[in-house]
Amino acid sequence: MKNSVQIGPSDTISAFLLFFIVHGAQIGVGIHGFQRIIYQDAKQDAWISVILAGLATHIIAIFMLKTLEIYGSNDLYGIHQDIFGKWIGNFFNIIYISYCSVAFFAVLRNYIEVVQTWVFPDLNTWFLTVSLLLIVMYAFTGGLRVIVGVSFFSAVLSIWLFPMLAFPMKFIEPRSLLPILDSDFSEILKGVHSMTFTVIGFEILYVIYPFVKDKEKAKKHVHLGLFVTTLIYLAVMLVTLTYFSGAQLTKTIWATLTLFGVVKFPFIERIEYFVVCFWLLIILPNLCLFIWSAFRGAKRLVKVSANKFVWLFSLIIFGVSFMFKTRPQINTFNDYYSQVAFYIVFVYPILLYVLAVAKKKFKSHKEQIE
């Protein structure tokens, strides 16, 4: 297949690491406050929406992997060029690159907002942006090996956060989940739709797949990663729904962080102050993977070195970060972004798969005739 990605043996990663990549790319800023948004749609059945959204990610991942398997060792950008030809393909590539950049910005801006709201109200936006961009640059210029390493350590080092859920569990009221299935199905589906912002990230598969060494094992680890993410979301959602009352939850923007406020140790309490800062480690893989997949695409369009790209990219992000200042602005941005992301992540892969199969059939048919 033409356009396929050429990779040296030192750049490949083992399939085992896909677990951490998928998991690390999914969990980011969404988990801070997804409960309220889903609750508005599905009320106490919000947890069913979480499960369904998790299922949806598995189904989409199957389509993605099937599409990639047709091409063997090629990424989304090469597939676009193959299916649509050079010009239209590149147009789609530009859209996808923009999507990655917007996703990068969404993570960055939302995190900065959380830091400013919870810990440092008077720390400048530009300072936070610059410090985050510098860290990302440092990781990005280390190459894929370092980026995947960041995803790995980010997942492993934040395991301790999960058992912290036990603290609010002392105060839960399980009966607030009843009655189950009170909301009708369309409301639950609306909740699933609202989960988009929280569960996306696994579309990184489209770009990273050619770099996987033992591709036959990829499937297992991707699905395992998705499953663990869903499990974490489900646990957080269940605790939130039972800990807060409905009216309280609709007023709590960052419910997960509020939950951390209950945690108390002999030497430290109110650990949400620390957790908000610690979240830097959790969003780092998000940022690195998005900028990396944008770079892979940009490399297809124009000859650009990693260093040049990362400086240009950071400058643009830095400039754009001045445009969003208030909470309503960011909220609107998030809404628009999740709308677009829904189509790109949840609808488009199915379409692309159909096109890829059709193209393959057409090609083999043509070869038979010849």
Add this chain to the structure above:
Amino acid sequence: MSEKKSELASTQQSSAIESDHTGSAVSDSTDEFIQSVRDAVHNTSDLVVKSIPPNLTLFYIDNLVDNQTLKQHVLKELLKYPFQSPQYMLSFLSIPQVKLEGETGKAVRAMMDGTVLIHVEGYTQVVLANIPTTESRALSAPEMESQVIGAQVAFNESLSTNISLIRRYIKNPNLCNENLEVGKQTKTSIAMIFIKGVASEEMVNTLRQRITDLETDSALDSSILEQMIDDNSLSIFPQMLLTERPDKLCAELLNGKLGLIVDGSSLAIVCPHTFLEFFQSQEDQNLRWQIATFVRLLRFSAVVLSVFLTPMYVAALTYHYEVIPQTLVVPLSESRALVPFPPLFEALLLEMIIELLREAGVRLPSKVGQTIGIVGGIVIGTAAVQAGITSNILIIIIALGALSSFTTPSYMMGNVIRLIRFPLILVAGLWGFYGIMLGFCCIMIELLRQSSLGSPYTAPFYPPRLIDWRDSLVRLPLPFTFKRPSNTRPEDKNKYEPEPINPENDEQKVT
């Protein structure tokens, strides 16, 4: 091959000493040869030219050759059999290292290494008899890496003694010792040691290449050589281990690593080495596994404490009073009530004092070294608090951090641990927990970016190699650790064939 290469390279880059004589053949006339040798060493006053009539002339550098051997084995024999050709001399001189040389330059260079040149009138070849003095200090107990359980011997400054120490541990013909030479001026000899069939061929080639490619004036110590040949000389983290323990070096050789010993240096280089391995001591292998595991975990938590405790204190007291529990706030604020400085300044001041004490302790002669303890303990500790410039609690925290940093077995890594605390305290004072996380991410990425002789620095955690975890943060019983670490890419992956372990079967069962 490589020896030839390095020799060739050094001849090409010939310095002023031998530039006139390199390649020039040995003259058959005695007078001419004397002149050419004198020119080559610029008439140095310790050159001894001794004529033995009728036709022999001896050249050597005073104090470089062993006088006893010279008298008994060279002069005596030569006087017994005069009028011999150089070829015949090879057989009757009763010393082990004798050879012929036809080039003046090479002969003169050999002379610098403790060789006697014997010139015979009328022949265009000289006999080189190597009888160097063996001046070195006696073997002593290791000082930097002392251990309770284990061999009490450290390397000294003599290359040959050090190699013999290793050969005494590993009596194996596969133990290869390759001689290399570094330094245009110093011509320091370096021994590259590895076990053939265990160490990776590729790594051996890489290391040899790095050393022969070095264009440097000198390599006076192995620590200097280490900085020149490691993967990233700009990084704060050392990528090769310096050890003074022969048993440590041998254990690492058996793991498939490579060793370098530099003549005149009492520290051997071990590579490739991972970040984690810098915190493992050879004693961990000697202790029972439960104790070794406990000590290792203690050491790793000490490192984390040492790096992050003071920054946490500074961050919490400057920005995040909320995270301190009520019961802790009272003693904290009481002890800080009289302190006029902000926490950042207070912490930096005290850390600087501790570092000063450490540096002074190293520089002072051991006789006055005890004074430092008194000055540090009484003057700084008590007086500073009474004068009200620091709080009691900070002193405890800083002392804990300093103590923890000394538990690192490698001195080089201990230094790093102490140093990276300072920028972290600074960012903690400026941006609180957020600053600490920035610093932490920086350190993590920096570690991920390093490699040691081409193999990942953060192994066995990333890339994850589960089987190597058995001997990492913990140390499982020896029967479980039969694999060599895959980080060294060993040719032979197993230390031995594992056998099923169930000791109960051999013991009497309770009936």
